[in-house]
Structures are given as structure tokens and as C-alpha cells.
Amino acid sequence: MALLHVDFFSDVLGMCMQMDVILPQQTKGQIGMEGKGNKGKIPTLYLLHGMSDDHTIWQRRTSIERYVSDLGIAVVMPTTHLGWYTDMAWGNRYWTFISKELPEICRSFFANLSDRREDTFAAGLSMGGYGAMKLGLSASETFGMAASLSGGLDVATVSGWGKTEEEKRYWQSVFGDLDKVENGSNDLFAEAARLKESGKPLPKLYMWCGTEDFLYEQNVHMKEHLTKLGYELTYEESPGDHQWKYWDEKIQSVLEWIMKNRNN
């Protein structure tokens, strides 16, 4: 495998950005690990960080490069800071960046990346779980599979999230009027229903949440919603709270799920 620390420019955001990228590389001589290449078009996983983290975090908190070393896929790890993968009410247009500009940039730099939706996946933890599901539900023309680990999936409840004035103000900067999030374009429950009705191709979905996680109820709620709508959902839960030791383990389950389901 190759690991690339990339400094590039985003015209959508109007600033220099960073991403970490893992590319498959066929190697013979690496000790303790096999490296498998891919001479065709390379399936790509967009792997998203949570709040407080950035583009480096999956690479630092897990062994993600090792986990994908024999899968022949690429992993793109971007940052959207604290932007919740939205076009912020007061702030940057991270949704446009992540759903449109970033895939174009990646396919331009690394021309072997597949541009088929069947080969384009999103996954993430917490805020990044929300982001991944949003890519699946609101950009399903680009992303064919999406996985959420401990996702913050029900942003319609955001008016209750901020305890202090400063926190409330932060949530407003992301989502605008907190009473109008429900049914808006950032509400995944509504987006799931709208996508289903639209007749467009649906993404395959995966969810995991720890049963002791403060986001557990949201996840159960989303599972029921998606099931009712008829989405192809793989749902898992197990003991655990909001910690990296679980995400290090469960990202391996996500990879297994992707490899098993991507072509059937």
C-alpha cells in the first residue's frame, strides 16, 4: 500500500485543504503484511472523521492501511473540520465539497479511481457516520454504499443538543434555525423517505452502534425507519460506548461488509 498526505486546493471552500489517501500497491517484499495491487479501476472508500477530529484520525487511531492492504481498494480520508458535512448556515459549503468537488478532485489526481457508484463507498464515525449516511442518501448517484459507526443520525433533535449559549450558537452556525432542521435537506430521516419515493437507485447501508453509546437510541430509531422504508440495511449492535477501540474493531466489519456486498 501507499499512504499519501495530500495538500490541495478547494475552490468550493476557497482554501487549502488536506487529505490522507491510501492507494493499493502490489508488493512482494514487505515483511509482516501483504500488499495487493489493482490494475483495473479502483473502488474507493471515503472515510469520514467525527467531531474534534480531522483527515488524519482514521490513520492514527486505527490500522486502516493494514486492514485494506489485500483488498485492492483506495481510501480517501478528507476533513470538513466541525462542519457536519453540511453547507453551513454560517460557514463553509462542506456538503458541496464532500459530495461533488472532492470525488472530482480525487479522480483527477488518481485517474485510476473508479467513478461508478457501485465502486464508491462512504463510511464514518459519529459526525462522520452522519456524513456517510448523507452521502448514501443524498448523493446516491455517486455513492452506492454507506456505513455509519456510532452515527449522530437524528439531527432533527439538534435543538436539544446545546447546553450553553455558545453551543447553541455553534449548532445554529451549522444547521441554521434549529426548529427548521426537521424535514430539511440535512434531516436524514426525511432524505431517506424522499430518496425512496424518487425511484432513484438506493444505496446499500450498514450501521453499528454500541449499546452504551449516548447515540444508541438515534441509531435504533434510524434502523426502524430504514427497515420500514425497505432499504437494504445491515444492522449490528454490541456492548460499547463512544470510543476508538470499538471503531478500530468495527471498521474491519465495515470493510468485510463492503467486500461481500459490493458486487451482488
Added chain:
Amino acid sequence: MALLHVDFFSDVLGMCMQMDVILPQQTKGQIGMEGKGNKGKIPTLYLLHGMSDDHTIWQRRTSIERYVSDLGIAVVMPTTHLGWYTDMAWGNRYWTFISKELPEICRSFFANLSDRREDTFAAGLSMGGYGAMKLGLSASETFGMAASLSGGLDVATVSGWGKTEEEKRYWQSVFGDLDKVENGSNDLFAEAARLKESGKPLPKLYMWCGTEDFLYEQNVHMKEHLTKLGYELTYEESPGDHQWKYWDEKIQSVLEWIMKNRNN
């Protein structure tokens, strides 16, 4: 010299951040360049980026590491994204980060960095010129010298900067009510006057602007203001507009000015 790409965490911002840092290193065997160490407490330059850029930009657009190689100083290159080195009205508390937390973090990681104001300098271009002057004028207890290249120094005029609604909204996210910037804590003209009156130690200041720069008038205005107030200001101007080829040249003048004036 040593160049360090640093991933760290900011509690003030609540997120992972990056900075590039240059540390002096005594070397004998480097070809084509001398490396000079510093066994005492190391003077430190905080070098700030402009709009559209980030912590990597001085290192990528100039030969800054080479220019400081025989000076025995450290250079800290942080990012504050598009935040204008302010505690944003809607957004992150970049001013608190840059003026308080960052120097503490740097002195904690690199314990040989001097914590004397006489050894602590700020410089930057465009938005970063504003940031550097602000560190000199509004955090003069920490920063003893400040230099602006092509600085956007008169933010009291910000209500005229945005052409589109989106642009206006951006400026509001940074500065709040655009009609109340004047005389506020982000107004460098007002801060310069207040610092002068306070009786606190004043920073030594340096300014350069190209005569064809769209910010030239602001710079002339600031020069006159600072001169009238009695600041120790080195002012230079020469043909040029808003481009890196000038900043690559003029950062060398800034370094000369620092080395010449820092102990007298």
C-alpha cells in the same frame, strides 16, 4: 534546520489542528547551506498565512527554512483557516487560539522556545499581515515585534468588501455586525491608539506593501496613524501587487529587520 509537520489538538477550537515548525539545528555536513543551532532559549517567529492559504503555505511558496537557517530562530506556521485571526462571530475562537493557546502549546512541545516578549515575533501576508499586527497591538505582552506584508489592515472598512450576499454573510460570520467593527477589538487603528494610551510596552513594527496592491491605501493610512501615535515603525513600499514573488523577497527583509532590531 529541522522541519516538523505537527498534528496536535486545540482545546480552544475543539479540534485537531496542524502546524509546520522550523527548529534551528547545528549541522556540519549539509551541502549548499549552513545549519546554525541555538543552545539557549530560542527566539520564535509566528508566521501567518493569508486568505485561501494555510499552515503549509510559507514553506511551499518561499524558501523560508533556508532563509532562517543561520539565524538560530524557530518559525511556527499555524493555520486559522478563513478566520481572520479573530474570535469569529459565527465560528471558531481563532484569536484566543493564536494569541494564547498556541504559544503555550509550542513552548510545551519545544521547551527551549523563549517565552520572553523580546524573543517572540509575528509576521504574515495579507490577512496574515492583519493577524501579525493584531498580535503586536492586542497581545503585546506576548509579542514584542510584528511585521505585515501587504496587510489587510483596515477592517473598519469591511462593510464595503462583500460584493455578493454570500460574501457579506462571510464577513459577518467573521466580524459580526459590519457597522460595529470600527472601534471594536478587531479594529487595529483603535487597538493601536488604546495600546499607546495604556502605557504597556509597545511592539516594534514593520510594514511593506506594493504600490500596485489593492490594499496599498490601507497601508499608507496605517503608516500615518502609527507614526502619529509614535510607534517605532519601519515602513517600506516598492512596485508590486498581491503576489508570492514579492512575499518571497520581502520575508527576507522582515527577517533582516528582526535580527537587526530585536535586541536594541
Added chain:
Amino acid sequence: MALLHVDFFSDVLGMCMQMDVILPQQTKGQIGMEGKGNKGKIPTLYLLHGMSDDHTIWQRRTSIERYVSDLGIAVVMPTTHLGWYTDMAWGNRYWTFISKELPEICRSFFANLSDRREDTFAAGLSMGGYGAMKLGLSASETFGMAASLSGGLDVATVSGWGKTEEEKRYWQSVFGDLDKVENGSNDLFAEAARLKESGKPLPKLYMWCGTEDFLYEQNVHMKEHLTKLGYELTYEESPGDHQWKYWDEKIQSVLEWIMKNRNN
């Protein structure tokens, strides 16, 4: 925690080198992980790579930064390429670099790193297990504890390692005349005996090897040798061969062993 990618110069090697460094950082707001600082002198682990790998590998193949996040220690990850942590017969003086120059450089850049041998540890896998044991046995004035995972510990057997002429030539470039390695300064068995006789302080030692590893016999041999000599050795073995999934697990045992035994 902070992760630093460091470009520096080695006068001993006469070339630019890289290392990755983890520094403790006290943080409040990181989600999914605690960050613990250290305001005193910081204990330091020098963590060494194996053949085919480099300074990035522990950071890429394991979650080392997360594993040390609440321990208050620093981790220095250098590279010595394919040099077996020796002053090569034909090649670079990596032993002098790793045992002398590198600790000096690290303590100069990061002045809070402890310079006490009780606070200075070495660990590594395979070739790096050899390197770590060598730092413990041949530089015990600097390193108070050393740990080997799947270490290539018996280099006196090196004349049998090369199958092709090219391989033999490689081993000669590292160790010189292959028939004279035994009892020389690169022979850990001899170094262990010599250190014991010298009356100098002995390192605390840790070893793990998988029972299916091709280096298993060497490890058993070394265990018996060290035990006979009276070293304070913690020895573990378990099913496993020469793979990163074991080292990702066992580096956590090494850290536990260090934290438990470092002050008693």
C-alpha cells in the same frame, strides 16, 4: 497527543533523515480518546522498525499513538533503513546514529524529554527487536529498558541467512566477514555476557515471540542465555508467526510492562 513528522539532519550519517515522534498532550475535548500530558521530564520510548520498513511503520500498522495517549510518555520512531542498527561494514554508521546522536537530537528539539536511563526505553520488531536489545545491552548507560518482539536476535548465525550471492553480499555489507560476527560487537549473546561482567547497570528486558515464527528458536535460545546470566527478563510466547496483527497486539503488552516496571 501530538504526532510530529520530523525532517532533520544527521551529521553522523551525513544526510537528511526523517522520524515520527509522538508527544504527550493534555486535552479535554477529544472525542473517543483521552489525551494525558506530562509537565515533568517525559519518559521516552525509541520504537524501531524491522526489515523492509521505516520510521512510519509503527504509526501506520498499529494504533501506537492511541495506546500511549494516557501514559504521559513520548515515542520516537526513527529509521535506519536496512542497516540492522549497526555501523555497517560497507555503509552508514547507523549504530552511532541510533545510540548516540539521535537521543541528543531528540533532547535538543524536545527539551522536556528526560535524559535519565530509567526513563529511556527501546522496543522494536524483528530487525528492530535486535536493535532494541542492542540498545539495552550495548548502550545501557542510555537505555534502561528494552523489549524485543519477534526479534532477529542471533546474528552469529548470519552466515547461513543468505541464499543467493546477492543476499550474502547484503549481509556482508552490514556485518562484514560473516565468520567473525560471533563474539563481535554485533553479537547480542556476547554483549549480554560482557555487560554482565562489566558491573555496569543492567537493563530490564522483555521478549515476545510467536511459536510459529521462523525466529522462534533464536528467541528461546536468547531467553535461556539471559536467564542464565541473571538478567531481569520478562519472557512471553504465544501462537503466532511474523505478522503485524501480532505486533499490534503485543506492543500493548510492551507498554504495560514498561509502565509497571519502570520505577520499581
Added chain:
Amino acid sequence: MALLHVDFFSDVLGMCMQMDVILPQQTKGQIGMEGKGNKGKIPTLYLLHGMSDDHTIWQRRTSIERYVSDLGIAVVMPTTHLGWYTDMAWGNRYWTFISKELPEICRSFFANLSDRREDTFAAGLSMGGYGAMKLGLSASETFGMAASLSGGLDVATVSGWGKTEEEKRYWQSVFGDLDKVENGSNDLFAEAARLKESGKPLPKLYMWCGTEDFLYEQNVHMKEHLTKLGYELTYEESPGDHQWKYWDEKIQSVLEWIMKNRNN
């Protein structure tokens, strides 16, 4: 432009390696610099370091990324440590790596890089000037243009380069028997003659050397040799010795020469 720090694996060298890569990127919003993309196959410059330096050095000592920002070309900056771009007598097979494996790896990771010899250039300083000329003269099927700045071009004189035994031994580790370098595959004078006779396509060549450089005589000698053989050579000299301030300037001349001559 985009700057990529790449960690990859070389099967030829049997170890993890690094390179820095600059890719063209079309951008609208970068302040102080234009970014020009390239939607076709991208011409590529392999830019080589000198002794004591590595893959990071062009990026750190010059503004190379800025200089190529509007040219629509990629720049690959590899390292071969102290290996003189040779298959070392005692050491690594850097020549095979740089002339064969590296272009393949780059074209695999960045599939838009052109594989035409007319679009593939080499340049370097000092040892890297030797390496670049060697790529032009000994791998002219891959490299269509080559440029040397202050190149160490006459390695047939190497038996006189080492002052100490250690230095002599170093040169032997690179070139083998020092009395047999002349007319061998590392002797550029001989290679230039052999290539001319072979009837294969010849590279376009560029040389610059400072008139106060200790390598000046070698450069004059090479110029005369190439001219006599009928190579298409652009030769420049000017006051200067062996320093980065000259290479920062002259790499811009190299780029001009490439852009002007590459298609005619």
C-alpha cells in the same frame, strides 16, 4: 497545485520509501498565485537531490511548487539517499529503482502522467545533476530531456575524491573498484559516446555550473565532450559556487528551457 507526501514500497530496494510529488491543479481562488491544471496526459519532471539531501529538499530549499504552478506539469522528487543513482557495489540498486521502477510506480499511482519520453524530464543538482544526466544518457528510452545544475559529472575521477580511508570506502561502496569506473556503466562520458553510436534517440540536454564551483572543470569538460559528440546541449555558466541560492534561481531556467524546447 497539489503537493503530495508519498509513503510507498519499493520491491527493487526492498524497503519503504518516500517521495514528494507536485501535481497540476486548476484553481480559481488561490490568492497570490495561479494554479493551472492539465486535462491531458501530464508531462513529468523527475527532480533529483544532491549528497546530504533527500526527497524533501527541492520543496524546502526552493519555491519549486510555485515555479511550476502555471506550467501544467508534474514534479516527482524521489530519494536515493547517498547512492549516486547507481546500483551500488555494496548497497542498494538505486539505478534500477530510479530508471525503471519509480516511473512505473508513479504512472500507476497517478495514471494521468504521460509515459512518452518526450514528456519525461530529469533534472538535479550536484549528485542529482549526475543522476539526471545519467537518466538522459543511459535511460533515453524513458527520459527525453535532462538538466544538470552544478553536476558531479566526471565520476571516472572518483579515485581522487576520498581523502580519508572512510571516504574511499564510501566511494567503493558506490562505484566498486575505483580504478575501473572509467568506461564502465556509471561513466557518463563513456555512456554519452555509446548512446551516440547506438543510433537510439538522443536526449536534449541542459547544463549550468557556477564558475567558482569546485565542479566547474568537470562541467566544462562535459560540455566539450557533448558538443563534440553532437548532442543538442544548452550550456550556461555564471558566477556562483555550490549553494542553494543559485539552484533556486537556476531551476527556473531549467523549467523555461524544458517548456521552450520540449515540443520542438
